[in-house]
Amino acid sequence: MNRGERARAVTGADVLDAALTLFAQRGYHGTSLKQVAALLNISTPSLYNHMGSKGSLLTAIVLDTLDHVLADFDVAIAGTDDPVEQLQRATELYALRHATHRRETLVVNHETVHLDAPVRTRAQDMRRDHERRFRAIILEGKRAGVFQVKSAKLASFAIREMCVSIARWFRDDGDYTADEVARQHGEFALGLVGAA
């Protein structure tokens, strides 16, 4: 589409990025398509040249982010059977994503409930899958006698939520870099499970 009056054509990616910013700041229900359009300096009807609906923007953001979270997990546990190493790496990558993709992870954590039924179920299944696989590392560490923790479930919740919260407090100009925060959380996780 040629828009001679604009310096640069608005793309689907731009629309997604603007929606991401607004959903993270104001919530899905607190954001109107009018505001998304205003941020892009286009009219609300022209938005529809680049997207299906407000709901489809949320769907794209949530599913894409969860895909990445699960892919991170695969990377983290690949190439080692050692539960200590797996837990440390899985925690580091999960923490890192919450420091480097704050808008995405905030939207996943606050707005998944607003997805339409089939997509919501899919997103919830993906999150449960991540939690279950995360917990499996802790259970394996307990079985192998390298972790000393009574409740693998509670430990898994605590570690994951600690990482999730990074998206709420982390600042790029803060005292610690995203990598440092991720490394710290890897250590917290090993401490928390009582790694030998």
Place this chain on the structure above:
Amino acid sequence: MAIQASARITVTPTSVREVALTLFAERGYHGTALSQIAGELGIRTPSLYNHMRAKQDLLRDIVAETTEQVWADYVAAVDGVDAVDERLRRAIRTYALRHATHRREALIVNRDIGSLEEPARSQVLKLRRRHERAIRGLLEEGAEDRLFTVAAPAVASFGILEMCVSIARWFREDGELTAEAVADHHAQFALRIAGFKYC
């Protein structure tokens, strides 16, 4: 004021607050209309104003009182305790416990502070910061005494507090663990994150 024969319960400021607590926690402050609060109470929206001044006041009271309670919990927990590891254990135990026993309040504080108007918002944030600094102070003190090995007390204090906050999101009274047991586990997690050797 005429007594409304149709009212299901006697409406008092306390019952208004109770309903607001439930709805704000479920739907968020902005997602809750006064007409919904009135609807839950079986009264008309204008009659609500006999029992409260504004939606913002309901939010402010809930958030301010909860935040003050968190600080009072902390002060009571560490009062007269000498050992820093024991102070950390008690401080986190009481914080975790409150998030299991007062889930609605905790959810609202964590999600809707941004909807508070000034000066209430700054006051609440200041009190929360004081609590976070106190926890961080315990971690620093323990690290100085070489009881804790934690390298970044500021990061650890956020992590410890936020894992407790999350309890409000997942805890269920009919779950496997009691609120007290969950609180005990989290107190131990905190000491382990701090790198306390004897736990």
